[in-house]
Structure formats: structure tokens, C-alpha cells
Amino acid sequence: MKLQEAQGQFIQAWGSLGSSWGISKSMAQIHALLLASPNGLSTDDIMGRTQLSRGNVNTNVRELINWRLVRKKTVLGERKEFFEAIHDIYSMAQHIMEERKRREMEPVLSLLKDLKKTELEGKDDEVKHFQALIKDLEEFVAQMENLLNLASRINSNSYLKKMIKAIS
């Protein structure tokens, strides 16, 4: 199989995975293409390989930069900008998790915190149940944050890696 064809399959698959995780298909495809490219690509390169419009590529590349998954790269003697993915999968994952935590978890956490300190009027058992739910969710989120911290440190620590395997 030609390399290009294999990359194409990967790009498509990554794109559809992206959409089911709430990331736009284009953004995921561009990310996949850059992951698969060792050397940084220009906007036109990306347009050529993904068949997306200039505007779309521009917007999504900048979004990838916001997420810290991609970096601008200047090439000596070239006027164009080139873009290169962060190729280390663990730091990639860490950036994704941090960004989602910031964008999505924090609003929910702050609601939970507010609800927890509010006095509620209603049937006693229903109020109790609701308060228990809030408390359980907060605790769960805290626990998951510990786990994510752990996850982000796995790569640089092969002892951790082994330990997790052992207790899993």
C-alpha cells in the first residue's frame, strides 16, 4: 500500500473519531495529517491533502494552536508559515485533557459548588437525595482529576507504567 493511502485512511478515521468526541471533523483531520507528517506543512499543503477550504484550514489550524496540539514553524527563506503537530502522544493527551477540563468541567464544577451551599426547600427525602448526588459527583470529579494527573505523568515514568499495569 502507498504511504499516502494509509495516511488517508488514518486521517478519515481520526476525523470521524473526532466528531463523536465533539471536535469538528476538519480539525481532527488536520490534526491527523500533521501527526502523520514529520516536517510541518503549509496551509496550501493541508488544503491539498484534506480537500478543505482555505478558511476552514486557517480557522482549525489556529484552534489546534489554541489547544497547544500544533505549533507554528518558520522555514528559512520561506514566506509562508508551516505547522507542525506535537508528536509526543502523552503530552498531546495532556493538552487535550486540560483544555476540556477548562472548557467543560469547570462550569459544571462551579455549579455543583454553588448548589452544595444552597439551602433547598422541598420534601425531605428528595432534598437529601439531591444533595447526596451533588456530593457524589463532586467527589467523583476530584477522583478523576487525580487519575488524570497520574495519566499525564505515566510517560516520563516507566515505574508508574509498570505499577499501573500490575494493579489493573
Place this chain on the structure above:
Amino acid sequence: MKLQEAQGQFIQAWGSLGSSWGISKSMAQIHALLLASPNGLSTDDIMGRTQLSRGNVNTNVRELINWRLVRKKTVLGERKEFFEAIHDIYSMAQHIMEERKRREMEPVLSLLKDLKKTELEGKDDEVKHFQALIKDLEEFVAQMENLLNLASRINSNSYLKKMIKAIS
């Protein structure tokens, strides 16, 4: 604050969290309502509290049942069906992770496996780079699966809970 109002806020917030995680807003809202309700609700109860149509409620409740987040419940002397959420947050999370793994990760994993065993034609360094990417991703996914196994066993094991906190 009235209990109903607090529940309403929770339902809305959960709904919007849901949509950014690739779950339909209605499904997430219904789930939130059932989590907040100690006693199981009928289709009409859910319609009343969420202002969603009968068809929408029916479809999404059945989807929640597929995900094993909700159970049917019959009440003595009542013809209607009632629906009750699984209230244990850790088993809830486990079901969500399993379902997503099955639906989304598996197709990608099987592509990665295929690509790994394919002979690729192309520039040597580009082929090498792509193969390294595939390998890294596979290894990463395996590592995350270990971590998820760990996560799903945290609740019933407070020793694990403490250990993770300690090493995080």
C-alpha cells in the same frame, strides 16, 4: 431555593455538558433528571419536567437503557413503565466508558492494527515516522485501558483511592 429550581439548573448544565461530549442534549437532560429523582419517573413525568416530546423521551430513554445507565421499573398496580437511573456514580462512569470504548475506540484500534501489519511504499523517513505514530497510538490506548480498569475499581477499594491520591 426550591428543590425543583436547583434540579432544573442541574438538568440544564448536564445537558450542555452532554452536548460537548458528543451525547445528545435531550439524553443528557433526561439522565440528569433521573439521577436527581430517587423514585423512577414515567414517560409523562419526564415529558413534563423536561418539556421534550414523547418521541424524543421514548427514544432517549431507550438509548439510556442501552448504555445501562437507566433501568425499567414496574410499579405494582400501575400500567405505565417507570424509569430509574443507576445512582452509583462509579458504575455509571464505568458503563459510559465501556460503551464509548466499544463504539468509538474499537474501530480506530482495528484500523491501527491493520495499518501496522501493512507493508508501506514511500520515502523511508516518512514511512518510519508514520509507523512510529501508529505504534505510539496503540501503546497509548493500551495504557489508557489499564488506567480505566483501575478507575472502575476505585470505588470499591478505598486503599486504591488513597494510593492514587498519594502518587498523583
Place this chain on the structure above:
DNA sequence: TTAAACTTTCAGAAAATATTGAAAATATAA
């Protein structure tokens, strides 16, 4: 049976989201 209560389905409508492409803005070289 029949009728009423309840559940399911699904075509079309609506809403949400993503994408295009051309014009405007900006940067660089000559």
C-alpha cells in the same frame, strides 16, 4: 372482543454546527 392506556416509529421540520469562498487585512519583497 372492544376500548382505553400506553409505547414505538419515523417522515418531515427545526436547530445546531461546520464549511466555503471571496473580500479585506496584513505582511514582505522589490
Place this chain on the structure above:
DNA sequence: TTATATTTTCAATATTTTCTGAAAGTTTAA
């Protein structure tokens, strides 16, 4: 400067996803 290359913006459009509601289907009670 001026011309040219490159990037950015955003209104219009297209696509995808979700939701509605009424009709069809099913179950239960009498």
C-alpha cells in the same frame, strides 16, 4: 512606495444532528 504573497474574517450556504407529533403498534382490563 507599489506589487505581490499570505493570512484572516465572516456572511452565506451546506451539512449533520436532533426533535416533533401524529399515526401505527402493542398491551392490558373489562
